[in-house]
Amino acid sequence: MRHAPSPVLRSAPRLAQIEPFHVMRILEAAKQLEAQGRDVIHLEVGEPDFATPPQIIEAGIRALQAGQTFYTGACGLPALREAIAGFYADRFGVHIDARRVIVTPGASGALQLILALLVGRDDEVLLADPGYPCNRHLVTLCEGRPVNIAVGPDSRFQLLARHVEHHAGERTVATLVASPANPTGTVLELAEIAQLAAACRKKNVALIVDEIYQGLVYERAQETALTVAPDAFIVNSFSKFFQMTGWRLGWLVAPEWAIPELEKLAQNLFLAAPTPAQHAALAAFSADTLALLEARRSELDTRRRALCKILTDIGLTLPSPAQGAFYLWADCSAFTDNTETLAARLLNVESIALTPGRDFGDNPAFMRFAYTQPIARLVEAGERLRRSLAHGCTS
Amino acid sequence: MRHAPSPVLRSAPRLAQIEPFHVMRILEAAKQLEAQGRDVIHLEVGEPDFATPPQIIEAGIRALQAGQTFYTGACGLPALREAIAGFYADRFGVHIDARRVIVTPGASGALQLILALLVGRDDEVLLADPGYPCNRHLVTLCEGRPVNIAVGPDSRFQLLARHVEHHAGERTVATLVASPANPTGTVLELAEIAQLAAACRKKNVALIVDEIYQGLVYERAQETALTVAPDAFIVNSFSKFFQMTGWRLGWLVAPEWAIPELEKLAQNLFLAAPTPAQHAALAAFSADTLALLEARRSELDTRRRALCKILTDIGLTLPSPAQGAFYLWADCSAFTDNTETLAARLLNVESIALTPGRDFGDNPAFMRFAYTQPIARLVEAGERLRRSLAHGCTS
Numbered sequence: 001m002r003h004a005p006s007p008v009l010r011s012a013p014r015l016a017q018i019e020p021f022h023v024m025r026i027l028e029a030a031k032q033l034e035a036q037g038r039d040v041i042h043l044e045v046g047e048p049d050f051a052t053p054p055q056i057i058e059a060g061i062r063a064l065q066a067g068q069t070f071y072t073g074a075c076g077l078p079a080l081r082e083a084i085a086g087f088y089a090d091r092f093g094v095h096i097d098a099r100r101v102i103v104t105p106g107a108s109g110a111l112q113l114i115l116a117l118l119v120g121r122d123d124e125v126l127l128a129d130p131g132y133p134c135n136r137h138l139v140t141l142c143e144g145r146p147v148n149i150a151v152g153p154d155s156r157f158q159l160l161a162r163h164v165e166h167h168a169g170e171r172t173v174a175t176l177v178a179s180p181a182n183p184t185g186t187v188l189e190l191a192e193i194a195q196l197a198a199a200c201r202k203k204n205v206a207l208i209v210d211e212i213y214q215g216l217v218y219e220r221a222q223e224t225a226l227t228v229a230p231d232a233f234i235v236n237s238f239s240k241f242f243q244m245t246g247w248r249l250g251w252l253v254a255p256e257w258a259i260p261e262l263e264k265l266a267q268n269l270f271l272a273a274p275t276p277a278q279h280a281a282l283a284a285f286s287a288d289t290l291a292l293l294e295a296r297r298s299e300l301d302t303r304r305r306a307l308c309k310i311l312t313d314i315g316l317t318l319p320s321p322a323q324g325a326f327y328l329w330a331d332c333s334a335f336t337d338n339t340e341t342l343a344a345r346l347l348n349v350e351s352i353a354l355t356p357g358r359d360f361g362d363n364p365a366f367m368r369f370a371y372t373q374p375i376a377r378l379v380e381a382g383e384r385l386r387r388s389l390a391h392g393c394t395s
Numbered sequence: 396m397r398h399a400p401s402p403v404l405r406s407a408p409r410l411a412q413i414e415p416f417h418v419m420r421i422l423e424a425a426k427q428l429e430a431q432g433r434d435v436i437h438l439e440v441g442e443p444d445f446a447t448p449p450q451i452i453e454a455g456i457r458a459l460q461a462g463q464t465f466y467t468g469a470c471g472l473p474a475l476r477e478a479i480a481g482f483y484a485d486r487f488g489v490h491i492d493a494r495r496v497i498v499t500p501g502a503s504g505a506l507q508l509i510l511a512l513l514v515g516r517d518d519e520v521l522l523a524d525p526g527y528p529c530n531r532h533l534v535t536l537c538e539g540r541p542v543n544i545a546v547g548p549d550s551r552f553q554l555l556a557r558h559v560e561h562h563a564g565e566r567t568v569a570t571l572v573a574s575p576a577n578p579t580g581t582v583l584e585l586a587e588i589a590q591l592a593a594a595c596r597k598k599n600v601a602l603i604v605d606e607i608y609q610g611l612v613y614e615r616a617q618e619t620a621l622t623v624a625p626d627a628f629i630v631n632s633f634s635k636f637f638q639m640t641g642w643r644l645g646w647l648v649a650p651e652w653a654i655p656e657l658e659k660l661a662q663n664l665f666l667a668a669p670t671p672a673q674h675a676a677l678a679a680f681s682a683d684t685l686a687l688l689e690a691r692r693s694e695l696d697t698r699r700r701a702l703c704k705i706l707t708d709i710g711l712t713l714p715s716p717a718q719g720a721f722y723l724w725a726d727c728s729a730f731t732d733n734t735e736t737l738a739a740r741l742l743n744v745e746s747i748a749l750t751p752g753r754d755f756g757d758n759p760a761f762m763r764f765a766y767t768q769p770i771a772r773l774v775e776a777g778e779r780l781r782r783s784l785a786h787g788c789t790s
Contacts, residue, residue, distance in 0.1 A: 009601050011656050012515035012537070012568075020659040024469075051462035060671065061456050067446035069641045105500050105643065108665050120407035121516055121538050137663040142407070143516050143538040173407075206404050246464045246670030248500065248643075261406050264415040268532040270503050274669045275641030276455065 018137045023355040026343060030353045041381045042373065044353040046182065048326065049372045050243050050296050052280075055289040060247075060280030068279050074266040075259075076103025076251070077278045084251055087285050094226045100253050102262055105273045107212045107237035107250035112138055113265050114233045117258060118174050118206050119144035126167055126175040126205075128159045129361030130329065132182045135210070147172070148361055153319035156186040157329065161195035168203040175200055178210035179225070180217060180324025183360045183368040187217060187323045190228050197229035207232040212250070213325040215241030215293065218301040220323055231255045238277075240325070241293060242284045247277035300326055303371040303378060310382035311369065314389060326371050333365040335389050343367065350384040413532045418750040421738060425748045436776045437768065439748040441577065442640050443721065444767045445691050450684040451639065451675045458674030465670060469661040470654075471498025471646070472673045479646055482680050489621045491648060497657055498646050500668045502607045502632035505647035507533055508660050509628045512653060513569050513601050514539035521562055521570040521600075523554045524756030525724065527577045530605075542567070543756055548714035551581040552724065556590035563598040570595050573605035574620070575612060575719025578755045578763040582612060582718045585623050592624035602627040607645070608720040610636030610688065613696040615718055626650045633672075635720070636688060637679045642672035695721055698766040698773060705777035706764065709784060721766050728760040730784050738762065745779040 023044050030040045051057075075081065078098070085098040104110040111134075119125060121143040127136055129148040136146035149167055151157050159177050168175070177196065179188035188196075193209065200207040209225040209232050217223075225232050237250035250273075254262055266272070283289055307328055308318060317331040336342045339356040346352045355370070357363030371378060418439050425435045446452075470476065473493070480493040499505040506529075514520060516538040522531055524543040531541035544562055546552050554572050563570070572591065574583035583591075588604065595602040604620040604627050612618075620627050632645035645668075649657055661667070678684055702723055703713060712726040731737045734751040741747045750765070752758030766773060 009513070009568075009599065009650075009652075011512050011653070012518065014515065015512065015656055015659070018659055018663060020655075021662050024662070047466055052464040057459050057462075057464070060459050064452050064455050064459075067452075069447040069452065069639065071442055071640050105665060105669075108663075112664065116536055117406050117410065118404070120409065123407065134663045141511055141537070141660075141664070173404075204404065244464065245466050246667070248665070248667070248669045255404075257404075258406070260415075261410055264410075264413055265536075267416050267419070268413060268503075268529045269507065269536070270643070271501060272641070272643070274500075274643045274672060276671060277669060 014140050014143065017140045019133065021133065022340070022359050026347060026353050026355070029347055033347070033351060038351050040347070040351045040353055041377050041384070042353050043369050043371070043381060044355045045370055045372055047245050047372060048240065048243050048296070049374070052244050052247070053289050053292050055283045055286060055292070056242070056244060056280045059283035060276050063276050063279030068275055070275060072272045072275050072278060074263055074272050076101070076273055080278050080282055083282060083285050088224065088226065091222065092224045092227060094224060096226065096253060099259060100256060102252050102254065102259070102266060103273045103278060104250045104252060104266070105270050106239060106248045107210070107235050108134065109270055109273065110235045110250045110252035111135065111210070112269060113262050114208055114235070114252060114254070115139055115142050115144070116265050116269070117261050120173070122171060123173040124169065124171045126159060126164060126172060128157065128177065128181070130157060130183055130357065130363050130366065131360060132178065133359055135176055145171070150362065156320040157181065157184040158186055158188055158192070159196070160192055161199035164196060164199040164203060164205065168205050172203065172205050174206040174208055176208040176210065180213040182213070182325055183327050183355070184320060184329040185322030185325040185327045186320050187220065190223055193225045194228035197232060208235065209233070210235045212237040213240050216297060216300060216326060217324040218304055226253065233258070238281050238284060241297070242281070243293070243296070244277065244281065247274065247280065249273055249277040249281055300371065303375055304328070306375055307369060307371045307378050310378060314382065314386050328369040328371070330367050330369060331365060332367050337365045339365060339367045346385070346388060350388045352381050352384055409535050409538065412535045414528065416528065417735065417754050421742060421748055421750070424742055428742070428746060433746050435742070435746045435748055436772050436779070437748050438764050438766070438776060439750045440765055440767055442767060443635065443638050443691070444769070445638050447639050447642070448684050448687050450678045450681060450687070451637070454678035455671050455675030458671050463670055463674050467667045467670050467673060469667050470658055471496070471668055475673050475677055478677060478680050483619065483621065486617065487619045487622060489619060491621065494654060495648050495651060496646055497649065497654070497661060498644070498668045498673060499661070500645070500665050501634060501643045502605070502630050502645035503529065504665055504668065505630045505645045506530065506605070507664060508657050509603055509630070509647060509649070510534055510537050510539070511660050511664070512656050515568070517566060518568040519564065519566045521554060521559060521567060523552065523572065523576070525552060525578055525752065525758050525761065526755060527573065528754055528756070530571055540566070545757065551715040552576065552579040553581055553583055553587070554591070555587055556594035559591060559594040559598060559600065563600050567598065567600050569601040569603055571603040571605065575608040577608070577720055578722050578750070579715060579724040580717030580720045580722045581715050582615065585618055588620045589623035592627060603630065604628070605630045607632040608635050611692060611695060611721060612719040613699060621648065628653070633676050633679060636692070637676070638688070638691070639672065639676065642669065642675065644668055644672040644676055695766065698770055699723070701770055702764060702766045702773050705773060709777065709781050723764045723766070725762050725764060726760060727762050732760050734760060734762045741780070741783060745783045747776050747779055
C-alpha cells in the first residue's frame with residue numbers, strides 16, 4: 001500500500017504499533033488549564049520535583065568553564081566508567097571491570113543498545129504488562145515482537161521464572177524486568193532474580209534488568225541483580241535517584257562478550273553521551289552528594305506513606321506493596337473500569353493530572369499516582385479526589 | 396543458528412552488517428604512541444579543535460545555576476524551536492512553522508527518528524558511496540537496506556537526480572544526501588537539489604538532506620535545501636558550525652504530516668534532548684556568537700587552502716573542489732591502492748593519524764584529511780607526509 005503510486009509518503013508499518021504516551025494529551029490539557037489560571041496538581045510526571053543536587057551542578061559548571069565541550073569516547077569518560085564500577089563495589093560488594101560499563105544518553109540509550117544487539121526481526125522479548133511503554137516500543141523499533149505478559153498481584157506485577165518457563169519459545173531472545181518497577185513500584189527479591197536468571201539461562205534467553213529506580217527503595221536495602229545474575233544486562237540511570245533527568249545520562253553493565261558489539265552500536269546510534277553531563281556525574285558518588293540524596297529519598301518515603309493512606313482511605317485499592325520508585329499503582333475498579341475517562345474528568349473538574357493505566361498496557365481500571373509533589377499537595381489532591389469520587393463516578 | 400541449544404547468547408543478524416569505525420583502531424594506536432611520548436598529528440578527527448564559543452558556554456552555565464535540569468518536551472524547548480525557525484527566516488529567507496522543528500540529541504538522533512519513521516523492513520534507502528558510515532548503519536538498524544551508490548568526480552561524489560531515477564525501485568523509500576558532504580566536502584547546488592526533489596517526488600521517495608556542515612562553506616554563500624525542497628526532511632546540528640559536539644544537540648525540519656509520528660518516536664527513543672544544551676544553544680544565534688563563528692570559519696578556510704596546496708604539492712590528487720565541512724578527500728592511487736595499510740604506516744613511522752577511505756565505503760585508494768588543526772600542524776604533517784611518500788610507498 002505504501003508503494004502505490006501516490007504522491008503521499010507514508011510511515012513504516014511499525015509506526016502503527018507504537019503508541020504515543022497518552023498522558024501527553026493529559027499534560028497538554030493541563031497546560032491549557034494552567035494558562036487559564038487553574039491550579040493543577042501534577043501527579044502524572046515521572047520525574048522527581050527536586051533539581052539536580054548542587055554538587056553535581058557545580059561539577060557541570062566547572063567542566064564547562066574548563067572547556068569540556070568535546071566528544072568523549074563512545075563508551076564514556078574512563079573516569080566515569082571507573083566511578084560507576086566503584087559504586088557497585090562500594091555499595092553492593094560486586095566487583096566488575098569498568099570496561100563492562102557503557103555510559104549512555106539516558107537509560108533509553110542503554111536499552112536501545114541492548115535491544116539493537118539482541119533482537120533480530122520477529123525475535124520475541126518477554127515483558128510485564130503493566131510495564132513502561134517505551135520498552136515494548138523499542139522492541140518494535142528493532143522489528144522484534146514484544147510479548148506482553150499479563151501479571152497481577154500474585155507476582156506483585158512482576159515477571160518471574162515461571163512466566164519465562166511458560167512463555168519463552170523458539171523465537172524468544174530476551175526477558176526484560178524492572179526492579180523497582182514502573183508503574184507499580186514493586187521490587188523483585190534477589191532470590192526471584194536468581195531464579196529468573198536460571199530460567200533464562202535454561203531457555204538460552206538474555207536477562208535484562210532495568211534498575212533505573214535502584215536507589216529509590218523504602219523499608220529495605222538497595223540491591224543489584226548483578227549480585228545473583230552476573231551475566232545479566234543491567235540498565236541504570238542518573239535520572240531518578242541522582243535527579244539528573246534533563247541531563248540525559250544513564251549506563252549499562254553488560255557481559256564481556258557483548259561489549260565490542262555494543263560499542264559499535266553506540267558509535268553509530270549516538271556517538272557518545274553528553275560530555276558536560278558526564279563530567280557533572282563524576283560528583284554523583286561523593287559522600288556529601290549521597291547524603292543529600294538519602295535525605296531526599298527519605299522525603300519521598302514520607303510522601304509514599306502519606307499517599308498510600310490517602311488513597312486507601314478514599315477507597316482505592318493498592319494491590320501490591322510499592323517499595324520503590326515514586327509511583328503507586330491503584331486499582332480504581334470500585335469506581336470505574338475506564339480510568340482514561342476518569343483521568344479526563346479529574347483533570348477537568350478537580351485539576352488533578354494522573355496517568356491512566358492504558359499507558360502501561362491493558363489496565364483500564366488502574367491509575368498511576370506519582371508522589372513527586374510535596375506532602376501538602378498530596379493532601380490537597382486527596383481532598384479533591386475524595387470530593388470527586390464521592391459524587392459518584394461509576395465511569 | 397542463534398536459536399540452537401547453545402549456552403551462548405548471540406547477537407542479532409544485523410550486527411554482522413554494521414562495521415565499527417576502523418579509524419577507532421587508528422585512534423587507539425595513536426593514543427598508545429602518545430602515551431610513549433610520540434607527537435601525533437591528528438588529522439583523523441571529525442570535530443573542530445575550537446571549544447564551544449564562550450557565549451554559548453555562559454548560557455549553559457546560567458541555565459545550570461538556575462536549576463534548569465528537568466526534562467523538556469520531546470520536541471525540545473519551544474524557545475529553541477522558535478530560534479531555529481527564526482534562523483531559517485533571517486539567514487535564508489525561508490519561513491517555516493516552529494512546530495516543524497524537532498530538537499534532537501545530535502544529528503544522530505534526528506537521522507534515527509527520520510529513518511525509524513520511513514524505513515520498514517527490507518525498504519531501501521539510496522546513499523552515496525563515499526558517505527558517512529553511520530547513515531547506512533542506521534538504515535540497517537531499522538532492518539532496511541542501504542543501497543550504496545558509487546559516485547565519483549563526475550558528480551562531485553554526490554547523488555544526483557539521475558542516480559535516483561536509475562536506482563529507485565519498488566522498495567525504495569528514501570534518498571539521503573549530504574551537503575556539504577563528509578568525507579568529500581563537496582556541496583550540492585540548489586538547482587541540483589531541486590532536481591533531486593523532483594526525481595524523488597516522481598518516484599514517491601522521501602528526500603533527506605543532511606546539512607550538519609551547513610555553516611561551514613567556503614567561497615560561496617550558505618544555503619539550505621528548504622529553499623527549493625520545502626517537503627524534504629532536513630537534518631542539522633549544533634555540533635560542527637556551532638562547535639557544540641560534546642553537548643549532543645541537533646535538530647530536524649520535517650514536513651507537517653510527519654511531526655506527530657516523529658514526536659511519538661522521540662518520546663520512545665530518547666524522551667528529549669539534553670536540557671542544559673538546549674538552554675545553551677539559545678545563545679548560538681546571537682550576533683556576537685555568529686561573529687565569532689564567522690571568524691572561526693574563516694580560519695578553517697585558510698587551513699583548507701593551505702592543506703589543499705600541501706597535498707597537491709606532494710602528489711596527491713583532490714578530484715573535486717572541497718567547498719565545505721573540514722575535510723579533504725584525497726586520491727592516493729599514485730602511491731597506493733590500500734590506504735588502510737598506508738594509514739597504519741603513516742601513524743607508526745610518521746605519527747600522523749588519518750582516516751582511510753574504507754570507513755566511508757568502497758574507497759581503498761582514498762584518504763580523508765581533516766583540517767581541524769592549526770596551520771603549523773598542517774605544515775608539519777605535510778613535511779612528514781612528503782618524507783614518507785618520497786621513500787616509495789607503493790603499498
